[in-house]
Amino acid sequence: DTAVSQTPKYLVTQMGNDKSIKCEQNLGHDTMYWYKQDSKKFLKIMFSYNNKELIINETVPNRFSPKSPDKAHLNLHINSLELGDSAVYFCASSQDRGVWTQYFGPGTRLLVL
Amino acid sequence: SQQGEEDPQALSIQEGENATMNCSYKTSINNLQWYRQNSGRGLVHLILIRSNEREKHSGRLRVTLDTSKKSSSLLITASRAADTASYFCATPLYNQGGKLIFGQGTELSVKP
Numbered sequence: 001d002t003a004v005s006q007t008p009k010y011l012v013t014q015m016g017n018d019k020s021i022k023c024e025q026n027l028g029h030d031t032m033y034w035y036k037q038d039s040k041k042f043l044k045i046m047f048s049y050n051n052k053e054l055i056i057n058e059t060v061p062n063r064f065s066p067k068s069p070d071k072a073h074l075n076l077h078i079n080s081l082e083l084g085d086s087a088v089y090f091c092a093s094s095q096d097r098g099v100w101t102q103y104f105g106p107g108t109r110l111l112v113l
Numbered sequence: 114s115q116q117g118e119e120d121p122q123a124l125s126i127q128e129g130e131n132a133t134m135n136c137s138y139k140t141s142i143n144n145l146q147w148y149r150q151n152s153g154r155g156l157v158h159l160i161l162i163r164s165n166e167r168e169k170h171s172g173r174l175r176v177t178l179d180t181s182k183k184s185s186s187l188l189i190t191a192s193r194a195a196d197t198a199s200y201f202c203a204t205p206l207y208n209q210g211g212k213l214i215f216g217q218g219t220e221l222s223v224k225p
Contacts, residue, residue, distance in 0.1 A: 031211065040217075106155040
């Protein structure tokens with residue numbers, strides 16, 4: 001069974017569109033994260049939720065809106081997609097907020113044309 | 114700015130050789146973690162070393178931590194072609210929700 005899953009795996013879309021990426025974890029963890037990996041493989045945190053509560057909100061354009069319907073799910077909605085949004089987006093989870101090991105999903109490769 | 118920097122950025126070795134990657138960080142830490150990313154895949158957690166530990170082993174992996182120098186190293190012994198991947202060090206910031214700050218990664222290529 002996949003511990004952290006993301007859908008879709010690939011997403012190709014036009015500029016200006018709105019898209020969502022879904023993430024689910026079956027580890028029973030309380031904390032979930034979204035990271036963005038750019039073309040140079042640099043990974044940067046975007047958001048984190050702990051028990052459905054937003055605890056990290058980095059300097060991310062407000063076109064990006066995370067939503068956590070329950071602690072096992074953390075979705076990422078992106079409005080008005082721009083070319084610069086093209087990247088790989090990773091979801092991760094950890095037992096709790098703090099300094100725990102994080103478990104990553106397979107990533108969603110977003111290409112904005 | 115980035116918490117971690119890794120060295121070298123790229124490393125190419127033959128199967129059977131050892132591979133050493135280094136990581137430096139800037140602030141005090143609770144622990145340091147190493148992750149592997151195969152091409153086109155997600156990150157896999159390899160090993161976590163706490164700030165009060167100096168060395169840790171897991172199979173063919175050996176991690177050291179020197180908090181006085183704010184540096185860590187990952188040694189992969191007897192490398193295999195399947196070890197070809199990018200390797201990242203990461204430090205969680207406890208007072209910022211545990212967000213991981215990643216180094217830029219080392220791309221390891223192991224030639225058969």
